[in-house]
Amino acid sequence: MSGADILFYILAAIILGSGILSVTTRHIFRAAIFLLFSLIGVAGMYFWMQYEFIAAVQIVVYVGGITVLIIFSIFLTQQAGEKLPEQTMGRQLFAALAAFCGFAFSMLHILKHSFSGTSKTATEPTVVNIGNHMLGIEQGGYALPFEVVSILLLAALIGCIVIAVRSKTPTL
Amino acid sequence: MPNPTYILLILLLPLSSFLLMGLFGRSYIKNASGLISTAMLFVATCLAFYVAYGYFFMYGNMQGVYQKLILFDYTWLEFSKGLSINMGILLDPITAMMLVVVTLISLMVHIYSLGYMKGEERFATYYSFLGLFTFSMLGLVVASNIFQMYIFWELVGVSSFLLIGYYFEKPSAVAACKKAFIVTRFADLGFLIGILILSFYAGTLDFNTLVQRLTSPASMALKTAVASSFLGISGLTWGMVLVFVGGAGKSAMFPLHIWLPDAMEGPTPVSALIHAATMVVAGVFLVARLFPVFAISAPGALHVVAYVGVLSALFAAIIACTQTDIKRVLAFSTMSQLGFMMFALGVSTYGGEGGLGYTASMFHLFTHALFKALLFLGAGAVIHLVHSNDIQHMGGLRKQMPITHVTFLIACLAISGVPPFAGFFSKEEILFAAFQHNPTIYWIALLTSGLTAFYMFRLYFSIFWNKSYHSHSEYHGEGGFAMMMPMVLLAVGAAAAGFIPFGKFVSSDGKTLISEFHWQFSIAPVALGIAGILTAMWLYKKQNSKPDTIASSLNAWYKAAYHTFYMDELYLFITKKILFNVVGRPAAWFDKNVVDGMVNATGNTTQTISEKIKGFQSGKVQDYAIYFLAGAIALAVCGMYIWM
Amino acid sequence: MMQPGLYHILFVSAALFFIGVFGFFTRRNLITMLMSVELILNSVNLNFVAFNKYLWADKLDGLFFTIFVIAIAAAEAAIAIAIIINLSRNFQSIDVEKTDEMKF
Numbered sequence: 018m019s020g021a022d023i024l025f026y027i028l029a030a031i032i033l034g035s036g037i038l039s040v041t042t043r044h045i046f047r048a049a050i051f052l053l054f055s056l057i058g059v060a061g062m063y064f065w066m067q068y069e070f071i072a073a074v075q076i077v078v079y080v081g082g083i084t085v086l087i088i089f090s091i092f093l094t095q096q097a098g099e100k101l102p103e104q105t106m107g108r109q110l111f112a113a114l115a116a117f118c119g120f121a122f123s124m125l126h127i128l129k130h131s132f133s134g135t136s137k138t139a140t141e142p143t144v145v146n147i148g149n150h151m152l153g154i155e156q157g158g159y160a161l162p163f164e165v166v167s168i169l170l171l172a173a174l175i176g177c178i179v180i181a182v183r184s185k186t187p188t189l
Numbered sequence: 190m191p192n193p194t195y196i197l198l199i200l201l202l203p204l205s206s207f208l209l210m211g212l213f214g215r216s217y218i219k220n221a222s223g224l225i226s227t228a229m230l231f232v233a234t235c236l237a238f239y240v241a242y243g244y245f246f247m248y249g250n251m252q253g254v255y256q257k258l259i260l261f262d263y264t265w266l267e268f269s270k271g272l273s274i275n276m277g278i279l280l281d282p283i284t285a286m287m288l289v290v291v292t293l294i295s296l297m298v299h300i301y302s303l304g305y306m307k308g309e310e311r312f313a314t315y316y317s318f319l320g321l322f323t324f325s326m327l328g329l330v331v332a333s334n335i336f337q338m339y340i341f342w343e344l345v346g347v348s349s350f351l352l353i354g355y356y357f358e359k360p361s362a363v364a365a366c367k368k369a370f371i372v373t374r375f376a377d378l379g380f381l382i383g384i385l386i387l388s389f390y391a392g393t394l395d396f397n398t399l400v401q402r403l404t405s406p407a408s409m410a411l412k413t414a415v416a417s418s419f420l421g422i423s424g425l426t427w428g429m430v431l432v433f434v435g436g437a438g439k440s441a442m443f444p445l446h447i448w449l450p451d452a453m454e455g456p457t458p459v460s461a462l463i464h465a466a467t468m469v470v471a472g473v474f475l476v477a478r479l480f481p482v483f484a485i486s487a488p489g490a491l492h493v494v495a496y497v498g499v500l501s502a503l504f505a506a507i508i509a510c511t512q513t514d515i516k517r518v519l520a521f522s523t524m525s526q527l528g529f530m531m532f533a534l535g536v537s538t539y540g541g542e543g544g545l546g547y548t549a550s551m552f553h554l555f556t557h558a559l560f561k562a563l564l565f566l567g568a569g570a571v572i573h574l575v576h577s578n579d580i581q582h583m584g585g586l587r588k589q590m591p592i593t594h595v596t597f598l599i600a601c602l603a604i605s606g607v608p609p610f611a612g613f614f615s616k617e618e619i620l621f622a623a624f625q626h627n628p629t630i631y632w633i634a635l636l637t638s639g640l641t642a643f644y645m646f647r648l649y650f651s652i653f654w655n656k657s658y659h660s661h662s663e664y665h666g667e668g669g670f671a672m673m674m675p676m677v678l679l680a681v682g683a684a685a686a687g688f689i690p691f692g693k694f695v696s697s698d699g700k701t702l703i704s705e706f707h708w709q710f711s712i713a714p715v716a717l718g719i720a721g722i723l724t725a726m727w728l729y730k731k732q733n734s735k736p737d738t739i740a741s742s743l744n745a746w747y748k749a750a751y752h753t754f755y756m757d758e759l760y761l762f763i764t765k766k767i768l769f770n771v772v773g774r775p776a777a778w779f780d781k782n783v784v785d786g787m788v789n790a791t792g793n794t795t796q797t798i799s800e801k802i803k804g805f806q807s808g809k810v811q812d813y814a815i816y817f818l819a820g821a822i823a824l825a826v827c828g829m830y831i832w833m
Numbered sequence: 834m835m836q837p838g839l840y841h842i843l844f845v846s847a848a849l850f851f852i853g854v855f856g857f858f859t860r861r862n863l864i865t866m867l868m869s870v871e872l873i874l875n876s877v878n879l880n881f882v883a884f885n886k887y888l889w890a891d892k893l894d895g896l897f898f899t900i901f902v903i904a905i906a907a908a909e910a911a912i913a914i915a916i917i918i919n920l921s922r923n924f925q926s927i928d929v930e931k932t933d934e935m936k937f
Binding site for chain 2: 111112115118119122126
């Protein structure tokens with residue numbers, strides 16, 4: 018039982034605990050904060066797997082961007098104060114049952130399957146390697162998806178503005 | 190073999206008159222439609238005379254026997270080898286005679302209607318219907334295939350329906366045309382079943398082949414037809430009786446006569462054409478066409494024909510003595526004369542001296558067409574003047590309408606069998622044929638001809654003598670040239686037609702039939718006829734109360750005869766109380782509740798199920814997400830366990 | 834307990850996924866539904882990285898997939914927020930039970 022193992026279990030507990038609390042709490046702001054903790058937990062998991070770059074991206078984009086965005090929208094729609102209405106008990110039970118069944122089914126098959134890894138020499142996920150592959154155009158290069166995603170982000174930007182703009186009321 | 194073009198033209202000219210006037214008459218041709226139709230029909234009449242002349246005097250007679258020539262044959266619908274519906278033209282003596290009769294009377298009616306129907310709004314429609322009728326009747330008489338005749342038979346019924354219901358604003362006219370069509374259609378059911386039976390035995394629908402297969406002694410078809418029996422009567426006799434039922438419907442034999450008096454709702458020229466001279470003789474024509482089969486192979490059916498004919502004749506004559514509507518008297522007179530024609534066929538045998546009845550019947554058909562059409566046209570002229578059909582409103586018209594008076598008198602003398610007019614010769618032959626073969630029928634026929642003379646002259650005296658005429662409207666003359674000319678022509682025909690030696694041209698087997706003139710025999714009928722005339726003169730020439738006292742002394746009988754022996758009431762009872770209640774209502778209930786119920790149930794079930802299902806589309810995205818997940822899991826399970 | 838390996842991480846990611854699914858079905862508020870979707874996306878990312886590390890260590894495909902998923906998730910969250918704001922203006926509420934105009 019090394020420190021890494023204990024760390025893993027702590028991180029797993031944070032992720033799952035925060036996740037469950039996020040989806041069951043009746044205060045919306047608390048849900049957002051629990052989501053924040055869960056995302057930080059996932060970033061910690063990335064660190065534990067020694068993929069630091071991804072962990073950094075996770076914190077910067079998800080925690081720093083998306084969660085803040087969600088909190089902004091909570092304020093914009095004036096939801097911060099009241100308690101959230103609850104779903105009917107039947108629906109909750111049914112959803113829980115469905116989720117549990119799905120989980121059990123998936124775990125059953127995952128555990129039955131034997132995953133065999135490759136025996137080639139590992140490529141370290143260093144920033145140099147990532148950078149080379151990101152903009153590379155040979156086999157294993159991701160220049161094209163990079164460009165495509167940039168266009169997609171531009172489209173999303175414009176789309177957001179168009180959707181959320183408040184239409185001017187005509188003045189007489 | 191002569192060219193069929195002329196006969197085809199005779200048929201196509203009235204048809205084109207129908208199409209032309211029907212499509213363009215009302216809007217474009219208007220008042221000229223009468224003249225155009227008449228002109229077309231004049232050409233057709235000339236062609237008919239030409240064809241008849243050619244047939245009788247030039248090419249029809251081969252080795253002394255008049256041949257049945259097939260001039261045109263087109264296989265239309267083939268059921269199997271030999272059994273097909275052909276459209277063709279058969280030319281034999283009775284066909285040639287009927288071509289002349291139909292076109293001539295139709296031409297007379299066309300000319301007469303130029304005057305009688307002048308000013309009618311639907312003038313062109315009238316002429317188109319007349320054209321349709323003429324075409325159908327001509328098609329009927331030239332038919333070479335029994336099914337072709339059936340098709341034209343129905344067409345004639347349709348034309349009659351259209352023409353009787355010409356004044357369709359009158360509810361009585363509408364009721365009458367429906368009655369005519371339904372009664373004749375009902376009789377045609379018998380005709381159709383008869384056709385099916387005959388074609389089943391003979392294996393063919395063609396007239397010549399059918400007659401030959403059912404009459405030649407060595408034929409296999411005849412043996413099977415006679416051997417098979419149903420309720421003790423041979424199959425062939427059943428077939429011939431059913432065919433006769435169809436003919437009886439069209440020719441208004443008892444008990445299928447109820448439509449003929451009501452058919453007088455149509456315009457009077459229509460009555461002259463259809464219900465006197467041409468359509469109603471279609472039944473007689475049918476029996477004559479199939480006469481060899483009747484006479485040789487199914488004599489039982491021929492007995493039925495004879496008795497039905499003579500009973501209808503007597504029945505109609507009794508009723509005609511009591512009627513006060515001028516057209517109804519003439520309608521019952523027509524029924525009576527048709528009865529004469531029918532029983533004349535019924536007492537005839539095939540070939541030689543015994544075939545006198547056949548020739549007499551056809552001769553009477555010819556002369557009857559002439560004088561009955563003349564009677565109706567004269568009645569039309571009288572109605573045109575008096576504006577009423579009731580003879581109690583008429584009287585003393587002989588001074589106002591001299592031409593009508595003379596022609597009407599000639600026709601009445603002809604129908605009463607007074608020499609030397611046409612009716613005498615034809616009736617004398619019929620009575621002689623009856624006397625030779627069936628004395629019972631002879632005595633009944635003799636009584637009927639006496640009654641005929643009586644009621645015809647009752648009509649004549651009531652119209653033209655009796656009281657003096659007080660006109661209720663201003664006197665506008667007898668009727669123009671258009672109305673008088675056909676009457677004069679027909680009167681000439683009625684006077685002179687008796688001298689045609691009919692036996693030379695028309696006989697049951699095609700050979701010449703020489704019939705001597707029996708002086709002694711004709712004394713009795715003529716004497717009886719003159720006695721009838723004198724009785725009518727005594728009762729009706731001057732206005733007196735004798736007719737009323739006689740009527741009241743006969744009380745119940747008179748009343749029954751006046752109401753046509755309650756036949757209409759009987760039919761109404763059978764249809765309303767029995768057919769509608771016992772057959773119609775249960776069938777309607779079944780249709781409304783069971784059949785419609787099943788269909789409605791299908792609809793309702795579908796609707797209920799869809800109401801329940803539509804809840805799935807709740808519009809809530811979470812519901813959709815649940816369905817999505819459920820589907821994904823189901824697919825995964827299927828994939829894992831069932832497919833692998 | 835053995836050393837935490839691929840199976841443990843897969844356990845965690847599967848659990849996170851179905852927690853997100855439960856939240857998506859149960860929550861009545863649009864913003865909380867969005868948060869559940871983020872949980873789902875994160876579990877997928879975890880999966881990708883785990884497979885990359887334990888099964889295909891010579892390639893970096895899983896890593897790049899994760900990077901692009903994060904980028905697209907960000908864009909998607911932004912657009913979802915825009916839609917929620919627009920919706921809240923029109924319906925004066927962001928209760929998802931109220932947005933059922935597409936029903937029968």
